[in-house]
Amino acid sequence: MIGPLTDRVIVITGASSGIGAATAVECAKAGMDVVLNARRKDRLEAVAERVREHSRRAVMVIGDVAEPGMSNHILNAASSEYGRFDAVFANAGYGAESEMLSFTMDETRKMFEVNFFAAVDLLRDTSMRLIELGSPGHLLMCTSCLARFSLPLHGAYCATKAAQHQICWAMRGELRQHNIHVSSVLPITTTTEFFEVSARNSGREAKQGMVPDHAPKFFTQPPERVARAVVKCLIKPRPEVWTSVTVRMMAGLMTMFPFLADRIGREQMRRA
Numbered sequence: 001m002i003g004p005l006t007d008r009v010i011v012i013t014g015a016s017s018g019i020g021a022a023t024a025v026e027c028a029k030a031g032m033d034v035v036l037n038a039r040r041k042d043r044l045e046a047v048a049e050r051v052r053e054h055s056r057r058a059v060m061v062i063g064d065v066a067e068p069g070m071s072n073h074i075l076n077a078a079s080s081e082y083g084r085f086d087a088v089f090a091n092a093g094y095g096a097e098s099e100m101l102s103f104t105m106d107e108t109r110k111m112f113e114v115n116f117f118a119a120v121d122l123l124r125d126t127s128m129r130l131i132e133l134g135s136p137g138h139l140l141m142c143t144s145c146l147a148r149f150s151l152p153l154h155g156a157y158c159a160t161k162a163a164q165h166q167i168c169w170a171m172r173g174e175l176r177q178h179n180i181h182v183s184s185v186l187p188i189t190t191t192t193e194f195f196e197v198s199a200r201n202s203g204r205e206a207k208q209g210m211v212p213d214h215a216p217k218f219f220t221q222p223p224e225r226v227a228r229a230v231v232k233c234l235i236k237p238r239p240e241v242w243t244s245v246t247v248r249m250m251a252g253l254m255t256m257f258p259f260l261a262d263r264i265g266r267e268q269m270r271r272a
């Protein structure tokens, strides 16, 4: 438990758009100061401005999370600007919609570098520093409901998300003794630039319509919904943050009855 959120500091990667940007604003509304990371400076500046509109401070660290030493660089910025950090949200990530036979091993490794290794690096560096300081803290990772079941055409992405989710659970058990909470955030389809980026990564035309036509509309949500759930979890830490009870139940059912997952996979291929 990091206690009341007022004047606490949260580090958010992938804060220039979508879930990360919405979470930065929601955290500011809750009284937190923020450290924002992403590669696009102009977009990050716009988010920092929105944070300041809520009378909170924002520091920007521009750069690729997969660059060696980036997590320490981000944490150094938090320490020098605020003299503290209480929470991190490892959120930077991307996807690709591609069959595994078309998605090269280099592309798969690159995706793991950003989605998985960079996120783990940030959580590890943060916990080591918090332990040294004897401070409590809260580490969150943006995984996905696809950490719990996989879909055709999203194999590499689902694998990165499942790996993130498993690490969260292990670290949660290990860090409890240090009063550090770890939470896995499992959004369902969220209306962000994710799908545009995903299409571009898959060599397809990147439509600005955000969510692809074959995504069931019933299971889509705005990024603000995830952001509010993250703030709720910061106030009252939980192992997992779900934003859809239905999908959570489906994930449980698919574990028990794999043929259901198979049916959904077949339907996904038909729609695609």
Ligand SMILES: NC(=O)c1ccc[n+]([C@@H]2O[C@H](COP(=O)([O-])OP(=O)(O)OC[C@H]3O[C@@H](n4cnc5c(N)ncnc54)[C@H](OP(=O)(O)O)[C@@H]3O)[C@@H](O)[C@H]2O)c1
Binding pocket: 013, 014, 015, 016, 017, 018, 019, 020, 037, 038, 039, 040, 041, 043, 063, 064, 065, 066, 091, 092, 093, 094, 095, 114, 142, 143, 144, 145, 186, 187, 188, 189, 190, 191, 192, 193, 194, 195, 197, 223
């Ligand atoms: N949208 C969904 O349906 C959905 C569902 C479940 C989980 N998620 C997860 O939610 C997270 C956020 O995605 P989103 O939906 O908000 O999509 P988004 O709008 O495309 O946001 C992705 C963010 O990650 C940043 N990013 C990507 N690669 C980076 C890198 N190498 N270094 C630093 N920053 C990087 C992007 O910023 P720059 O391009 O400026 O660097 C951007 O701020 C991802 O981890 C994604 O897997 C999304």
